[in-house]
Amino acid sequence: MKTIIRNGRIYLDGKLVKQEMLIDGKKIAMIAEKITEKADKIIDAQGAAVFPGFIDLHAHLRDPGQTYKEDIVSGTKSAAKGGFTAVCAMPNTEPVTDNIASVEYIQLRAKEHGSARVYVIGALTKQSKGEEISEMATMKSGGIVAVSDDGKCVQNARLMLSCLRYAANFDIPVIVHPEDYALAGKGQIHAGKVATRIGLSGIPGLAEELMISRDIMLAESAGAKLHIAHISTARSLELVRQAKERGLLVTCEVTPHHLVLTEEACATFDTNTKMKPPLRSEKDRLACVKALKEGLIDAIATDHAPHADFEKEREFDHAPFGIIGFETAFAVLYEQLVLTKQISLDTLVDNLSIKPAKILNLPGGALKKGAFADFTIIDLKESTTFNKEEILSKSKNTPWLDATVKSRIKFTFMNGKITYQDK
Amino acid sequence: MIPQFIGRNVYDLDDYSREEIMYILEATKGMKEINTREYKKIPTLRGKTVCTLFVENSTRTRMSFELAASRLSADVVSFQASVSALQKGESLQDTVYTLNAMGIDLYCIRHSSPGSPQLVHKYSQKPVINGGDGRHAHPTQALLDIYSIWEKLGDLKGLKITIVGDILHSRVVRSNLIGMEKLGAKVTVCGPKTLMPGNMESVYGCKVEYDLGRALSGADVVMGLRMQLERMSEGLFPSLEEYSKHYVLSKDTLRHAKPNALIMHPGPMNRGVEILPEIADNTNSVIVEQVSNGVAVRMALMFLILGGKA
Numbered sequence A: 001m002k003t004i005i006r007n008g009r010i011y012l013d014g015k016l017v018k019q020e021m022l023i024d025g026k027k028i029a030m031i032a033e034k035i036t037e038k039a040d041k042i043i044d045a046q047g048a049a050v051f052p053g054f055i056d057l058h059a060h061l062r063d064p065g066q067t068y069k070e071d072i073v074s075g076t077k078s079a080a081k082g083g084f085t086a087v088c089a090m091p092n093t094e095p096v097t098d099n100i101a102s103v104e105y106i107q108l109r110a111k112e113h114g115s116a117r118v119y120v121i122g123a124l125t126k127q128s129k130g131e132e133i134s135e136m137a138t139m140k141s142g143g144i145v146a147v148s149d150d151g152k153c154v155q156n157a158r159l160m161l162s163c164l165r166y167a168a169n170f171d172i173p174v175i176v177h178p179e180d181y182a183l184a185g186k187g188q189i190h191a192g193k194v195a196t197r198i199g200l201s202g203i204p205g206l207a208e209e210l211m212i213s214r215d216i217m218l219a220e221s222a223g224a225k226l227h228i229a230h231i232s233t234a235r236s237l238e239l240v241r242q243a244k245e246r247g248l249l250v251t252c253e254v255t256p257h258h259l260v261l262t263e264e265a266c267a268t269f270d271t272n273t274k275m276k277p278p279l280r281s282e283k284d285r286l287a288c289v290k291a292l293k294e295g296l297i298d299a300i301a302t303d304h305a306p307h308a309d310f311e312k313e314r315e316f317d318h319a320p321f322g323i324i325g326f327e328t329a330f331a332v333l334y335e336q337l338v339l340t341k342q343i344s345l346d347t348l349v350d351n352l353s354i355k356p357a358k359i360l361n362l363p364g365g366a367l368k369k370g371a372f373a374d375f376t377i378i379d380l381k382e383s384t385t386f387n388k389e390e391i392l393s394k395s396k397n398t399p400w401l402d403a404t405v406k407s408r409i410k411f412t413f414m415n416g417k418i419t420y421q422d423k
Numbered sequence B: 001m002i003p004q005f006i007g008r009n010v011y012d013l014d015d016y017s018r019e020e021i022m023y024i025l026e027a028t029k030g031m032k033e034i035n036t037r038e039y040k041k042i043p044t045l046r047g048k049t050v051c052t053l054f055v056e057n058s059t060r061t062r063m064s065f066e067l068a069a070s071r072l073s074a075d076v077v078s079f080q081a082s083v084s085a086l087q088k089g090e091s092l093q094d095t096v097y098t099l100n101a102m103g104i105d106l107y108c109i110r111h112s113s114p115g116s117p118q119l120v121h122k123y124s125q126k127p128v129i130n131g132g133d134g135r136h137a138h139p140t141q142a143l144l145d146i147y148s149i150w151e152k153l154g155d156l157k158g159l160k161i162t163i164v165g166d167i168l169h170s171r172v173v174r175s176n177l178i179g180m181e182k183l184g185a186k187v188t189v190c191g192p193k194t195l196m197p198g199n200m201e202s203v204y205g206c207k208v209e210y211d212l213g214r215a216l217s218g219a220d221v222v223m224g225l226r227m228q229l230e231r232m233s234e235g236l237f238p239s240l241e242e243y244s245k246h247y248v249l250s251k252d253t254l255r256h257a258k259p260n261a262l263i264m265h266p267g268p269m270n271r272g273v274e275i276l277p278e279i280a281d282n283t284n285s286v287i288v289e290q291v292s293n294g295v296a297v298r299m300a301l302m303f304l305i306l307g308g309k310a
Helices: A072-081 A100-113 A136-141 A157-169 A193-198 A205-222 A234-245 A256-260 A263-268 A282-294 A326-338 A345-352 A354-359 B018-034 B059-071 B092-101 B116-124 B139-153 B171-182 B200-204 B212-216 B240-247 B287-305
Strands: A002-006 A009-012 A015-018 A020-024 A027-032 A041-044 A049-052 A054-059 A084-089 A117-122 A146-150 A174-176 A226-228 A250-254 A375-385 A404-414 A417-421 B049-054 B075-080 B106-111 B128-133 B160-164 B186-190 B207-209 B221-224 B262-264
Touching: A054 A072, A054 A326, A054 A345, A054 A354, A072 A084, A072 A100, A072 A326, A072 A404, A072 A417, A084 A326, A084 A375, A084 A404, A100 A117, A100 A136, A117 A136, A136 A157, A157 A174, A157 A205, A174 A205, A193 A263, A193 B200, A205 A226, A205 A234, A234 A250, A234 A282, A250 A282, A250 A354, A256 A282, A256 A326, A282 A345, A326 A345, A326 A375, A326 A404, A345 A354, B018 B139, B018 B171, B018 B287, B049 B059, B049 B092, B059 B075, B059 B106, B059 B128, B059 B139, B059 B287, B075 B092, B092 B106, B092 B116, B106 B116, B106 B287, B116 B128, B128 B139, B128 B287, B139 B171, B139 B221, B139 B262, B139 B287, B160 B171, B160 B212, B171 B186, B171 B200, B186 B212, B200 B207, B207 B212, B262 B287
Parallel strands: A002 A041, A009 A049, A054 A084, A084 A117, A117 A146, A146 A174, A174 A226, A226 A250, B049 B075, B049 B106, B106 B128, B160 B186, B160 B221, B186 B207, B221 B262
Antiparallel strands: A002 A020, A009 A015, A020 A027, A049 A375, A375 A404, A404 A417
């Protein structure tokens, strides 16, 4: 099966270039000004841009266990609709992905029924209980790309050190969601002006910063590769900067929502503004944008966290934390950061493709001859409305519900096959 | 222009202008007169149904709302979480759908979650009066406090009002700060740093003091807040004794305030902890009158919102 992508502009080395692309089977066979070869299928990408498939380091597919929120089929369909061709699945499933059988289940489901590559992240500790180290070496032989307890941040420093040393032993990156539980307490939103005004308990930036300090020191001592998930404060970024300057193996990611929203969004008690880490102050948001621009931040990751309507449609402090993110990520950031000239288009695209690939040493992230044909075709002039009927995720918990933003994903290809096509 | 109140929600006082608040105070004055009559009832809300939806327990506030509705001749139904389906896991949404099907015209809600009055309105599409939502707001308490001051001292403009105690957990303070600032009062909040939210000055434009003497200096009005024992186990203060030593309203500490400073407390009081009897019961104390004013304020709001005929 051969496909030619014609009349579009192809993203090559940070620039959109008028080129044609030939797909042969699963791979990119040629990128050239004019391709004359005979093809089975021609895709007319007139007016659109062709980007490498996006890679998400941080997603919750809820499968197995909570498939009323999402499953591997719906989750990867949603990912494909957002231009993603690969997602990393966090292990907070039911049961927890802390063993080789669970890893293989996800891989098999994704391979047979998925619309995106699914890389599995194994649990850092057994059942993510923060008590004993998981069988991470066995899971690595089964293909996990990292270990993490994500939202169940290991509070015990001795165990964390042990986990990091063990992970370093087998060269497994450790992803942390840094949060000191005592400081975060029953906090609902950022401990800032809005929390003071509307009376919701606050989660101070300190809860994140203190844990980042600890984990950087522990990772340094252990010689481990540490990746900090969804960083959210100016001081956290400063800690990462210092660690990088010391030459440590520390990387970090930021979510789209921390780049464009602040605590002010919580003032209406919309439970779709409730997530961890919480939306921070404008100062923190600006620091994230600046760090993204400067390259201090290593990737954008969505933290796609589906929750059913009946779970989110509650009193604010009874609703679960988290929002979906695949379908909104590119479009929201394109409209709110690129079109407003706060970051360049290549910064956005690279942080969604080549840069996350590099962190976990994943294939893909760039369009070139011989690479897997994982790409997405986006019309930057059209627009998208995120309404409940259009969203492909099983859950609709997004702060951008019913918002219309610039750009529209026309096609996504994974392994040379169409995984999403605009109607 | 006469302010329009019909069908409006009372989530907090930030939705109400200075003029609207003054209009409510005038209406309250009229209602207070009714409460002094032998037959304390007017037929104005006959045929209307008011529901007190108390997901967090509070006998006094609920009684105040129910009396207010009864005196305007509305039918009153009472929903208490402790004896209801909410206890069995029913969601607030389903509870409100059920109540609404019975034909409620106005909800008065008390809930431990900030923002829940907004949800009740969203689910019912009926006006909602917030009777206290978590630490967020307690607008009827603030209105009755403001009424109590206005009745005794007149215009609040330029008055120095000092509120002392657990500011962090107090919805009464938050609503009062909004209302009092709108009427031009100068509010100082005082309490230990561990019980003071951040950014108070920038959020409310009030003054923050940690020393009681300085806070009370020159005050026209002094309001104490209930100090709760559970804050001790939360690691926010060491003992009631030590708290009292530094923050109790007494004859001694009140010498910093103006000689006839008005004494207020939203109740229930911990006598001997945040306020001494010598202050609570003195002639400048309006603590008991605040309760009567509470009924009148709630009557005024129901009257205005449900479009009662004078």
